[in-house]
Amino acid sequence: MSCLHLPPVPASVGDARRWAAPLLPPDLPPDLRDSVVLVLSELVTNAVAIATGDRAAGVEDIEVEVFVDPADGHVTVAVTDPSDQPLPPAPVAVEAGADHGRGLLLLDVLAHDHGWSPRECGGKCVWAQFRRAAAPRRTGPRRPAAQPAGCA
Structure with a gap:
């Protein structure tokens, strides 16, 4: 498992992609x-x-994790955020011209499994699993049987 701490700034999105791809x-x-x-x-x-x-609350970093299961090659990604709010049970409808609001829809469509869990220190961890073998994607988030380390 590899872990990266990033500041909560827009440039961190590209940094996370460049870090995770290799x-x-x-x-x-x-x-x-x-x-x-x-x-x-x-x-x-x-x-x-x-x-x-939430910057006024003293949030410093977000945490990004990538885990590749050596047994089957499945990939799990997990990202922490400072919010204790749960994810919606299903993606919400987004107006055609909206420039945001499709993230959970992408998560639901592209990941084979996904969910979230509260962290003991506050905030939550959102995770997504991608399986190598063709497997049906399930819909709707749920908690994992085994959480990524940052989700504890």
Whole structure:
């Protein structure tokens, strides 16, 4: 597992993408690689937006994790944010011209599994898993059986 701490600034989104891409297995199918990087980017974007709004509360960093399971090559990404608010149970409708609000829809469509969990120190960890083998994607977030380390 690899972990990166980033300041809650917009430039951190690109930094997270550039950091995570080389950590992915070289034989990961290109469409799956693109999905992982896109979802990670969306999760970091959300964490930055939330942390920026909470800056007065002393938020310093967001945490980004990438875990590649050595047994099956599945990839899990996790991003922490300072909000204790749960994720909505399902993506909400977004107006066609809106310039934001599609992150959870992308997460729901691209990840094979995803969810969130509160952190003991406050905030939450949002995670997404991508499986190498073709597997049906499930809809709607839920808590994982085993959380990524940063989600504790």
